[in-house]
Amino acid sequence: MVTIEVLYKDFGVLADAKDKAGEHEKEYLSILSATKGEPGEKRLASQFITRFFKYFPNHAGTAINAMFDLCEDDDAMTRKQAIKDLPTLCKSAPDQVSKIASALTQLMGTDDATENSLIQSSFISLFKFNSKGALEGIFGQILGDDETVREKAIKFLGAKIRTLPEETFDSHSEELLINMCKKVLQDVTKDEFIAIMEILKCQKTMTTVQGRQQLVDIVTEQAELDQPFEATDPDCVDRLTQCIKHAVPLFS
Template sequence: MADATDDIDKLYEFGERLNDAKDKSEHRQDYEGIIAAANGSVKAKQLAAQLIPKFVKFFPELAEQALDQHLNLIEDHELGVRVQAIRGLPLFCKDTPEQLTKIVDILGQLLIAGENVERDAVHKALMTVLRQDVKTSLTALFKHIGSIEDQSAEDFSTWDSIRKKVLLFLRDKVFPLKTELLVPQELMERHITTLVKQNLQDVTAAEFKMFMDFLKSLSLFGHKAPAERIQELVEIIEGQADLDAQFNVSDADHIQRFISCLSMTFPFFQKGCIRAQSSSTI
């Protein structure tokens, strides 16, 4: 018990010296002490989870070691330690943008966390990094949606669980805030449209409808959009319908996707927005 108290007292000392120092980089030994303390008691781990990301920017030569230790805290058996460590992750890329893709990738994997408070911490951390750099963050998140063919059999179950959680996060947290997050508007709406188009290979009918509803909500494809942009949407639907493939009546998802694609094109027919090639195809 005395050793645990001593560890916490030392952590407070390290933190206070770093807080007060004008040139924090001269206190490398204190920061190394904070990293080492992450192997201590539960309370020491929780305090280290606050201090490691807080001061990491002043010690770039220790950044990799600090992140590795912090990731150990994220895998700790104590929920309070994990939550505190998750909350600190955005600080690792706040002043070092080259780390942002890695942090988003880690947070994306953590979306499958089982405890509500843990998942909530992941959601908030992801929203923080999205607001730091929405373009890079979205690109990293969409990598979790990619092709099934890229996954090995033993990794498929975990990958599929993460993929579904990422899709839910995009639908529930990102898409409703598109006006706030997608800035500058035209540039970022085009970027997320490209990301969606690149990741439609293995979506279900319901997932495809979710993406199409989102794209149609963008100003890029709004009621004032030129005909060529509406045509772009129609071509996305055509590609998903896979009209050149042999129709398999025993494939329920294929049928559902085909019917869904047909229903999506009707409004465009009514508006007369589809070129002759598209109307003859569908």
């Protein structure tokens, strides 16, 4: 069993080696094995795994899976430490953003408000490393089967995406975002429709005349104008009311 004392010793060897840390595989494997230990060892291992991750590309898969396990640990403090450390892996491996974004999105199903806030904060960090990858990860879960995760993930995007710096999304990322939103809109609840429309309206390409026309087309499709209008059906009335509300500002 790897103790805290051993972990600090392994850390010292790797830290002293600096750019040659990759030559000390034994110490890194020792740190990885500590993820099976006690809560104290696990929390320390989480910090050290991410700190030296870039020096051991051959163990990237093992390290990422070990971090995922820590994110789902029975101990709340261990989970929070791992969730906080997880995005650090992407500094040297932006190609892993999609996988890590998917994992963080799954964790959004938690009922712990503090933990969920930490998950969202870590997720936002991923946009800095690879915005396209982050979007692929979260929409992969939104379009999945877990309704709780879907609801919270859409709510998260609706609230946070407009607060991101303007340069976060390039043209490719924005195109992906719009296409993914259109897929989600094929089957949405009222709250999901409102959130997705808010996401779409704050995209650069949607501020043009052509963009506004796209939004009108989306709203028109949601309104189901080709179907008979049932004035006695509250859901039918509510759908039309919401669609009109979102359509009116789009017209000059």
